[in-house]
Amino acid sequence: GQQLNQSPQSMFIQEGEDVSMNCTSSSIFNTWLWYKQDPGEGPVLLIALYKAGELTSNGRLTAQFGITRKDSFLNISASIPSDVGIYFCAGQLGAAGNKLTFGGGTRVLVKP
Amino acid sequence: NAGVTQTPKFQVLKTGQSMTLQCAQDMNHEYMSWYRQDPGMGLRLIHYSVGAGITDQGEVPNGYNVSRSTTEDFPLRLLSAAPSQTSVYFCASSSGLSNSPLHFGNGTRLTVT
Numbered sequence: 001g002q003q004l005n006q007s008p009q010s011m012f013i014q015e016g017e018d019v020s021m022n023c024t025s026s027s028i029f030n031t032w033l034w035y036k037q038d039p040g041e042g043p044v045l046l047i048a049l050y051k052a053g054e055l056t057s058n059g060r061l062t063a064q065f066g067i068t069r070k071d072s073f074l075n076i077s078a079s080i081p082s083d084v085g086i087y088f089c090a091g092q093l094g095a096a097g098n099k100l101t102f103g104g105g106t107r108v109l110v111k112p
Numbered sequence: 113n114a115g116v117t118q119t120p121k122f123q124v125l126k127t128g129q130s131m132t133l134q135c136a137q138d139m140n141h142e143y144m145s146w147y148r149q150d151p152g153m154g155l156r157l158i159h160y161s162v163g164a165g166i167t168d169q170g171e172v173p174n175g176y177n178v179s180r181s182t183t184e185d186f187p188l189r190l191l192s193a194a195p196s197q198t199s200v201y202f203c204a205s206s207s208g209l210s211n212s213p214l215h216f217g218n219g220t221r222l223t224v225t
Contacts, residue, residue, distance in 0.1 A: 004154070033213075042116070042202050042216030043155070050211060088154055099145070099170065100214060102154030 006089055006103030012111040013079045020075045021087060021106040028069035029091030033100065034061075037086045046087075047074070084108055114138050118203050118217035125193040125224045133188040133220050135203030141215070142208040144186035145170070146178065148199040149219070155202060161186055162208065193224045 006023045013019050023032070031050055035043035047058050049065035049072060056063055062075045076083055086107050090100040119134045137144065145160035147170075157170030161180040175197060177189040186205075190197060203217045 006154070009152070031211075040218065042204070042218050044216070045213045048211065048213060090155075099157060099160060100155075101171075102147075102156070104152050104154045 004089060004091055004101055004103035006106055008106060009104065010107040010109065012109050013083065014111045015080060017079050018075060018077045019079055019083075019108065020073060021089075022071065022073040023089030023091075023103045024071040025091055025101075026070070029093060029101075030069070031092040032063070032065050032072040033090040033092065034063050034072070034074045035088045035090060037088065037105075039085075043088055079108075081110060084110055116203055116205055116215050116217035118201075118220050120220060121218070123220060123222050125190070125222065127194060127224060129193050130189070130191050131193065133190075133201055133203075133222070135186045135188070135217060136184050137186075137203075137205040137215070138184065139205065139207070139215070140183060141205035142183070143206045144180065145204050145214075146176070146186070146188045147202045147204065148172065149202060150199050158188065158201075190222075193222075195224045198222060198224045 004025050033048050034046045037043045047063040052069045053067045054065040060077045086105045088105050089103040092100050116137045142163045146158040147155040149155045156172050158176050159178040161167045164180050164183050167178050201220045204214045206212045206214045
């Protein structure tokens with residue numbers, strides 16, 4: 001089946017830093033999505049990308065849909081403590097929000 | 113607005129026991145699906161439904177059954193639980209319209225001993 005490789009698996013952030021994570025796939029998707037999951041909760045959608053090459057922002061978050069349709073990245077600028085959590089990329093082939101393929105997640109932690 | 117509601121939040125089963133994980137949504141969404149989340153593997157699709165009376169298999173359907181008798185409810189059944197089914201289970205729904213996002217419940221943490 002399709003696989004999404006997400007990196008890094010984990011990272012430490014210091015308040016104010018910019019962070020970046022990315023996702024690559026062995027096959028193309030029509031839609032790329034980025035979710036954040038807090039402990040004990042389900043994933044919450046952060047950004048959705050619908051066209052190859054698209055660059056979209058949501059507050060301090062910026063994500064891009066790779067031109068080859070096989071990759072995407074997510075940047076968080078000026079990180080704050082509440083950015084801690086697990087971030088998942090997901091690819092979708094169909095037009096509707098169903099049958100997503102998820103990456104393994106990037107765990108964002110605060111530097112001790 | 114409740115969104116997607118999953119019950120129970122936690123469950124412990126012994127090998128061979130059966131149980132049903134409940135999922136209900138109050139957004140009149142056509143699409144509903146079940147995912148399992150295991151460490152380092154993201155979420156994997158178990159079963160999904162595009163509307164009442166219609167279900168189909170996802171990536172990891174073995175050991176699970178579903179039914180969709182109403183638009184609101186999409187229960188997931190484990191007929192004979194196995195330790196490999198220890199996981200966190202998420203139900204999700206979407207309207208099915210183009211560019212509609214997937215809404216997730218808060219999950220059911222299942223342990224099979």
